[in-house]
Every structure is written in C-alpha cells, then in structure tokens.
Amino acid sequence: MLRPWKLKVDIRRDAGxxxxxxxxxxxxxxIQRGRLVPGTALPGTRELAEDLGINRKTVVLAYDELVxxxxxxxxxxxxxxxxxAIPALDEVFPVSAPPAARxxxxxxxxxxAEMPADVPQARDMLDFGDGVPDTRLIxxxxxxxxxxxxxxxxxxxxxxxxxxxRGTPALREAIVSMxxxxxxxxxxxxxxxxxxxxxxxxFLAARLLARQGDAVVMEELSYPPARExxxxxxxxxxxxxxxxxxLRVDELEDICRRQRIRAIYVTPHHQFPTxxxxxxxxxxxxxxxxxxxxxxxIEDDYDHEFHFSHHPVMPLASLDRWGRVIYVGSLSKVLAPxxxxxxxxxxxxxxxxxxxxxxxxDRQGNAVTELAAAELLSSGEVRxxxxxTLKTYSERRVVAGELVAKELGRAVTFDPPDGGxxxxxxxxxxxxxxxxxxxxxxxxxxxxxxxxxxxPGRSIPAxxxxxxxxxxxxxxxxIRRLSRALQMQSP
Numbered sequence: 001m002l003r004p005w006k007l008k009v010d011i012r013r014d015a016g017x018x019x020x021x022x023x024x025x026x027x028x029x030x031i032q033r034g035r036l037v038p039g040t041a042l043p044g045t046r047e048l049a050e051d052l053g054i055n056r057k058t059v060v061l062a063y064d065e066l067v068x069x070x071x072x073x074x075x076x077x078x079x080x081x082x083x084x085a086i087p088a089l090d091e092v093f094p095v096s097a098p099p100a101a102r103x104x105x106x107x108x109x110x111x112x113a114e115m116p117a118d119v120p121q122a123r124d125m126l127d128f129g130d131g132v133p134d135t136r137l138i139x140x141x142x143x144x145x146x147x148x149x150x151x152x153x154x155x156x157x158x159x160x161x162x163x164x165x166r167g168t169p170a171l172r173e174a175i176v177s178m179x180x181x182x183x184x185x186x187x188x189x190x191x192x193x194x195x196x197x198x199x200x201x202x203f204l205a206a207r208l209l210a211r212q213g214d215a216v217v218m219e220e221l222s223y224p225p226a227r228e229x230x231x232x233x234x235x236x237x238x239x240x241x242x243x244x245x246x247l248r249v250d251e252l253e254d255i256c257r258r259q260r261i262r263a264i265y266v267t268p269h270h271q272f273p274t275x276x277x278x279x280x281x282x283x284x285x286x287x288x289x290x291x292x293x294x295x296x297x298i299e300d301d302y303d304h305e306f307h308f309s310h311h312p313v314m315p316l317a318s319l320d321r322w323g324r325v326i327y328v329g330s331l332s333k334v335l336a337p338x339x340x341x342x343x344x345x346x347x348x349x350x351x352x353x354x355x356x357x358x359x360x361x362d363r364q365g366n367a368v369t370e371l372a373a374a375e376l377l378s379s380g381e382v383r384x385x386x387x388x389t390l391k392t393y394s395e396r397r398v399v400a401g402e403l404v405a406k407e408l409g410r411a412v413t414f415d416p417p418d419g420g421x422x423x424x425x426x427x428x429x430x431x432x433x434x435x436x437x438x439x440x441x442x443x444x445x446x447x448x449x450x451x452x453x454x455x456p457g458r459s460i461p462a463x464x465x466x467x468x469x470x471x472x473x474x475x476x477x478x479i480r481r482l483s484r485a486l487q488m489q490s491p
Contacts, residue, residue, distance in 0.1 A: 007043050011052060019054060023062035028071055031082055040082040042072065126478035127446040130273065131303070131422030131466040135336040137389050142381050143335070143372065150371035160367060165358040166351060167194025167343070171370040174377035175329075175343050183304065184318030185327070190348040193355060194365055196340040198302055198330040202265070203229045204344065204354050205298045205326050209263045210235035217255060217264040219247055221453045221460065223272045223300065226265050235262070239455055246271055246278030249285040256293040263296040268316055269304055270420035273453045273464040277418060283316055290324040297325045303333045305386045306468075307419035308394045323347040331373060333421070334382055341365075341373045393421060393468055400467035400475050407483040412463070421468030427461040431489055434459070439485040445478050 009026045011019050030036045042048075045063060049056040063080055066072040073083045154160050166172065172192040179185040195201040202225070210216055212234030218227055220239045230237050238255060241248040247266060255261065266286070268278035278286075290297050299316045307313075317327035323346075330342035344354055358364065376382045400423060401416050412425040427433055433449045440447050450460025467475055 007048060007051075009048070009052060011054075020058045020061040020065065023048075023052075023059065024065045024069075027062070027066055031071060031086065036082045038082050038084045038086050042080045042082070044079060125444045125446060126470065126474055126481070128448070128464075128478060129446070129466040129469060130448055130464055131420055132337060132469050133333050133389070133421060134392075134469045134471070135338070137392060138336050139381065139385055142385075143376065146372040146375045146381070147368060149375060150368045154367055154371055163364055163367060165355040165364045166192065167365055168367055168370040168374065170374035171341075171377075172343075174374045175345075178377060178382075179327075179329070179345060183301075184314040185345060186318075187345050191345050191351060193344045193346075193351045193358070194370060195342045195344060195354075195358075196362070196365055197332055197337070198300060198328050198342045199225055199229070200361075201328040201330075201342050201344045202226045202298065202300065203232075204357050205263070205296075205328070206230045206233045206235070207357055208350065208353050209296055209298075215259055215261045217252060217261055218455075219266070219271070220455070221273055221450065222265065222455075223267065224453060226298075226300065227455060230265070237455065240264075242271065242274065242276070244276060246276050246282055247286065249282050249289065252286070253289055256289060256295075261293065261295045263298055264290075265298045265300065266316070267300045267302060269301050269307075269313060270417065272300070272302065273422070273448075273450070274424045275415075275417035275420045275422060277313065280313075283319065287316065287319055287322070287324060291322045295324075298328060299325050300328045302328075302330060303420055304329065305334055306390065306393055306421055308390070308397060309418040317345060326350060331382070334386055335373075335376070339369060339373070341369060396467050396470070396472065396475065397423075399472050400465070400479070403476055403479040404465070407479045408486065411486050422464050422466040425463040425465055427463060429461055431461070431486065433461050433463075435489060436463075436485055439488045440482055443481040443485055445481045445485065447482065 007027075007030075009023055011022045011026075013019070015022065017025075027036070027042070036042075042063070043051070045056050045059040049059045052059075063072060063074070067074050067080070070083055070085065072080050073085075074080050169189065171194055172189050175192050175194070176187050176189060179187055193204075195204065206216075206226075206229040210230050210233040214235050215238055216230045216235040217238045217240050218230075219242045221242065227237055238261070240255060241251045246268060252264065264286075266278070268283060270277065286297065289295075297316060297320075301315050301317075304315070315325075315327060317325040325346070327345040328342065329345070331339065332342065335341075344351065346354075397416070401414070404412065404414065404423065404425065408425070411428050411431060414423050414425045417423065427436070433451070437447060437449050448464045448466075450462035450464070451458065453464070454460050470478060
C-alpha cells in the first residue's frame with residue numbers, strides 16, 4: 001500500500017531505553033498529538049527499518065507492542081493502521097487545549113491542599129530546623145546488616161507478599177516489649193499498629209475521631225501538620241492556652257463545659273514547639289477530663305528517648321486506666337526519619353479500625369524495613385545507639401545554650417530544656433521576627449519563627465532552634481550568622 005509520507009521517528013542509540021520501546025513511544029505521542037488519526041496507515045516494518053537503519057525485527061517488536069496495547073491494529077496483508085477504536089482528538093480534548101499540560105492546573109476540582117513551593121537553598125545553608133536528629137550518627141553498618149538479614153529471611157520463607165496491615169508480628173512484639181518495659185505501658189500485640197512515621201499515625205487518629213464540624217483541641221502553639229490533619233478530616237480546631245507547666249487544663253475544662261469535643265492532641269513529654277514538660281498534676285487532670293467529658297487524647301511522644309536531666313517521665317498512656325489515650329511513637333528520631341517506622345498503641349478496637357484505614361491507603365508497610373527494625377530493637381542495638389547519641393546530643397545542647405547566651409546576648413531569653421533536640425528562644429519585642437527570618441536566610445541560616453506553630457499564624461516573637469542535626473562547628477557558625485542578622489536591625 002502506497003503511503004504519501006514517511007513516519008519520522010527520532011531514536012537515540014545511547015539512551016537507556018530499548019530502541020523498539022522508543023519507536024513505540026514516538027508513535028503513541030504522534031497519535032496523542034493528533035498527527036496520526038484513527039485509520040492512518042503506518043509504514044511497513046521493512047520500510048521503517050530501512051529509514052531508521054535498524055534491524056526489521058526491532059520494528060516488528062515495536063508494532064507488536066503497540067497492537068497489544070490497542071494503539072494499532074494489524075490487518076494482514078493490508079498493513080498496520082492506527083486503531084479505529086481510538087477516539088478522535090477533538091472528542092477527547094477541546095481544540096484550544098494544549099497537548100500535554102502536565103505542569104499546569106487540571107480542569108477538574110481538587111480538594112487537597114497545595115504543596116508549598118520549593119525554596120532553593122544555598123549549598124552552605126545551615127538549617128536549624130525543628131529538632132530533627134543527625135542522620136550522620138546512625139550505625140549504618142549495623143542497620144545494613146539488619147536489612148540484609150531481613151531480606152534473606154523473608155525471601156527464603158516466602159514472606160514478601162501481602163501481610164497484616166497492622167504490621168509484621170515481629171516488629172509489633174518488639175515494640176510491645178519496649179514500651180512495656182521502658183515506658184510503663186501495658187500493651188499486647190493487639191494494641192499495636194505500625195505506621196510509616198508518626199505523621200501517618202496522627203492522620204489515622206484524625207480519620208477515626210473527626211468528621212465535618214467536630215471539635216478537636218490543640219495547644220495555641222503546636223505541631224502544624226497535626227493541626228492540618230484534623231482540618232483535612234473536617235474538624236474545627238480549637239486552641240487552648242499553655243504556660244510553664246504545659247497545657248492549661250482549666251481552660252480546657254471551660255471549653256468542655258461549653259461544647260462537645262472529640263479529641264485533644266498533646267505533646268506532654270517535650271511540648272512542641274516550646275519544649276516544656278507537662279506537670280504531673282495536669283497530666284492526671286487531663287485524663288480525668290477525658291473520662292468526664294468523653295473525649296480521646298492523642299499523645300504524640302515524638303522524642304521520648306532524648307531526655308537529659310533525669311529518667312524520662314512516663315507517658316500519659318502509662319497512667320491511662322480508661323482506654324482514652326491513643327499513643328503515637330516513632331523510631332525516626334532514634335534512627336533516621338527516612339526509615340519511616342512509627343507506631344500507634346491504643347485499645348484493640350482502635351487498632352482494628354486503623355488497619356481498615358491502612359488497607360485503603362497503602363495496604364501495609366515495608367516488610368523488610370519492619371523486620372530490620374524488629375531485629376534492631378530485639379538485639380538491643382537501638383538501645384545502645386540511644387545511649388551513644390544521648391551523650392552527643394547532651395553535649396550539643398550545652399554548646400548551643402552557651403553559644404546563644406554569648407552571641408545573642410540580651411536579644412533572646414530561654415530556659416534550658418530537660419530534653420528534646422531544640423531550644424525555644426523568646427525574642428526581645430524590639431526586634432521584628434519576620435525580618436529576622438529573612439535576614440538570617442540572606443546569611444544562609446534557616447530558622448523557624450513562632451508563627452510557624454501558631455494558629456492562625458499570628459506573630460509570635462520566638463524561635464524554635466533545633467540543634468540536634470548540627471555538629472559543634474556548624475552550631476557555632478550558624479549562631480554567629482544569626483547574631484549578625486540581629487545586628488542588622490540594631491533596635
């Protein structure tokens with residue numbers, strides 16, 4: 001069959017993609033652009049092979065692939081044609097529409113929040129962050145060995161298929177042992193669900209507890225992603241005050257008297273972001289209010305291990321006698337955030353509901369990662385790593401405090417925290433906190449202002465200065481730069 005034109009196909013012999021797949025992709029693109037309309041005859045395989053200077057079998061492979069996918073139809077001796085089953089382009093897209101605007105906004109309605117734009121950072125940017133650990137300290141040889149063991153064992157036992165959405169039993173058992181022995185809980189295997197980091201645990205709790213219009217309480221300054229998780233589920237987020245002893249339970253009680261609340265989110269061990277520890281009497285009062293007014297407590301114990309002045313205070317969940325607390329924990333601060341291993345501990349009915357939600361989200365976690373984490377916990381490697389890093393972080397806390405006192409002087413005040421990986425610096429009100437953030441960025445230092453943690457983003461003259469991820473030299477450089485940023489205002 002005589003064809004009036006030749007099919008132009010650009011191929012790259014040095015590309016990592018097979019040539020027959022390159023041909024197939026080019027034909028699909030031409031069909032999507034409207035150049036090749038349904039019924040269009042394609043060049044014969046010998047003709048196209050000669051034009052491209054390749055073996056005819058390569059073209060045959062490309063055509064066979066396109067026929068199998070439904071883009072082309074082979075009609076014996078007549079030749080190969082663009083499938084007549086493919087709708088014409090103007091039936092799919094308006095005439096004015098560009099061919100593939102992948103980077104533009106879609107024409108359909110979206111309900112999700114937009115990701116903030118990426119801000120390019122200089123190569124020597126020092127990021128104080130919100131208190132993340134230093135991943136350079138992880139025992140990578142030990143972790144890699146645990147991953148290797150987990151992969152070999154699970155592959156040989158044919159256990160890399162679908163499993164329990166609550167997590168592998170080995171990891172859940174290791175978590176139960178840890179929280180019962182070291183955190184005073186009384187959990188069993190049925191009370192544990194593994195998640196991909198604490199944020200997923202918070203979101204699951206929000207999904208189970210909040211619906212459109214339900215009231216959920218958080219402290220005035222708190223963890224922003226938790227606030228947004230509740231709002232994404234339709235909840236109305238109410239703020240309650242806080243002071244040097246943590247959550248103002250008297251204000252919470254006033255709220256409970258006025259309206260029904262479904263849950264409260266708290267970080268009692270090292271309050272996020274202020275680092276304050278909730279006093280014992282307020283912890284007990286909070287539990288009593290939860291029982292009296294029938295609401296759940298979501299306790300985010302995000303950095304339990306890093307406490308410096310004395311043995312860590314036991315979680316709220318260790319005092320819970322009524323099943324009111326959903327306890328969220330993570331191994332991210334202990335090992336590395338990128339490993340994405342967290343867990344929920346709650347009554348068995350809550351855990352079952354979490355498993356049902358996980359089936360809708362990602363079916364289950366990574367079995368190899370979970371088995372590796374189980375080995376690290378059960379062998380005592382996690383505990384040994386915590387002891388090693390606790391000394392390092394304790395030294396950095398002291399150095400950071402001394403540098404702040406020396407370099408920032410009277411511009412800030414702070415209370416040395418008993419634990420956690422950050423300082424909460426209260427800024428002299430003569431300084432413009434927003435300008436300080438901008439000036440610091442111009443000097444290649446990233447800091448988080450108090451407004452980042454408030455609702456609705458009101459100005460808070462404070463800084464959360466994470467020191468955990470920076471060594472002593474980086475801390476000195478970063479705080480000196482911050483001092484220069486303060487001097488640029490000269491109040």
